[in-house]
Amino acid sequence: MSFEQIKKSLLVSLWFMVLTFPIMVIRVNTIYHTVEWRWHRMFGVGISVFVLSFLWRYLMGRKEAGLKRKDRGEADILSRSQKLLHEPRFTRPAVIMAGAFIIAFPFIFSIYQTNIMITALIYVVTGLGLNIVVGLAGLLDLGYVAFYAVGAYSYALLNYHFGVGFWIALPIGGGIGMLFGILLGFPVLRLRGDYLAIVTLGFGEIIRLVLENWNAFSFGPSGIANIPRPGLFGVDFSLREATIYIYFLMIALALFTVFVVRRLQNSRIGRAWIALREDETACQAMGIDKTKTKLSAFAMGATWAGMAGVVFAAKTTFINPASFTIWESIIILCVVVLGGMGSAIGVIIGALVLILLPEYLRAFSEYRMLLFGAILVIMMVFRPGGVVSEVRQTYQFKGKGD
């Protein structure tokens, strides 16, 4: 702890004391017209910032040391912990335990808890879908929720007008989602990066505004109620049973999504998506059709959003445009970025953390957004690749090495 460091930390804490002075120290009592000065809080801020700045420096130092070790070709601690994820000795019991917990969950916990879990699972599926677009193909899509809305309204309207049941609506919702993915994909083919993000954001809002204002078609802001829950050969479920049923249905859908995404990731198409993300010009010059590849990524991503939308409509039995705001797109994007772009396990962890944490931290609900932001910033500084970084498939050859 050198003198330099102490001086720096003192300056930082002084800066924070000044910065937080108006909100932390002054309290104006509007009834008695008095001002309360809470000086002790200022010292609290000062001391904690002082301590935190040392912690920050220590962590940054560790991070740099890790990078240096990597340069020298030594495995760092983080990548060792990544390897653990692929060690059968560790993974097998973990998978069995997780499986047992997942099956037992709705019978141990209340309907309320199960419902939260269903929501988290919906985010797992949409997260994995968006991961195809953002994580694999590298196309920053901020209007992803539009496809989710399309799926939900497909089921609601098909059911309202034609009495179509859940199980038929599920693939149709996916199909219509895919169709919209292609339709919205076409105009944005030439854009990349920030431009793409802005335009997709616009599209997301357009879909929501159409749903909000086209009363004759979508019943406007009042939405559609009495959407039936999924059925099972005409069996009548109680609310509890129906919730458990949807829970397992969502588990199955999530597993199916993981299965498909994993297979796609290491296929000819998946490699083309990643090449597109890595270097668009080189990708084209190597013989990959940019148009087809982008559209297929948009379409595949949108399909999962469509299906998740159908389940969402069936779960809540009521939908209106308010469920499909830009905020949803941002959360799904956070799930992907936090979990690790391009990694299925990462996205699952991201979804569970981002959806379950706020639910169980209701006590801190006022600071929810603050925590959310802080976690994301810290993540981006220390693990920009997400919790689980992308692992590529390796191949073994006989007589390896030249």
Add this chain to the structure above:
Amino acid sequence: MKPVLEVTKLTMDFGGLRALDRLDLIVQEGEIVALIGPNGAGKTTFFNCITGIYPPTKGEMFVYPNEGHPVSLKGLKPNQVTEKGLARTFQNIRLFPNMTVLENVMIGRHCRTKSGIVGAVIKDKRTRAEERKIVEDSYTILEKIGLTRYVNEFAKNLPYGAQRRLEIARALSTEPFLLLLDEPAAGMNPQETKALDALILKIRSEEKISILLIEHDMKLVMSLSDRIFVVDYGKKIAQGTPKEIQNDPAVIKAYLGEDIDA
């Protein structure tokens, strides 16, 4: 002898700047041709025009595949040009950094294979066979280029010289009949350059691929090329065998900026 690439009166304007000015160039089958000229002469722009990255302002470009009719490259997209049998490398290395070395080469096989999304998901027999073939073919190319020890490394972790060779490997895996190399020796040390010299000769003799290369290393250019084209300010100022070019006063002037005997 039959030509593989024939470019006539190629002109490329960037706004008011004429980067290429009625350039003619022919590459014959089995030839190694060098395109040289000072920085900013328009060499890379020439590559970008024939590979479909820029649409040229004027001019004709034809390739003559081993079998079948001549094909005009005009209006083709970069991926279509590659499908026709032209493959290139980039002056500033453009690998896929977060993919493995093998995967980089596997990308080159994309345009010669066809399994789609459904195949990828159900993994039927045909898809599995094709995937196995892609891996094997790519590995064979890595063996030829001498990169097998890096097979599962991320491309970004390779030494510089190896990255340049990987670009060549990736280009080869698209099965070209004409290979375009943009400054392949840039940044290489003398040993690496020597190995590259041998590699380019090997590609020509074993793979029956014609080569057009842009290069500043004159020793390499003189030892490799059958013919040399010299451009300056987008215009062709000389063409001929290495010997002819070495003694051409126009070339000497372009490189040194003034008369040599002054």
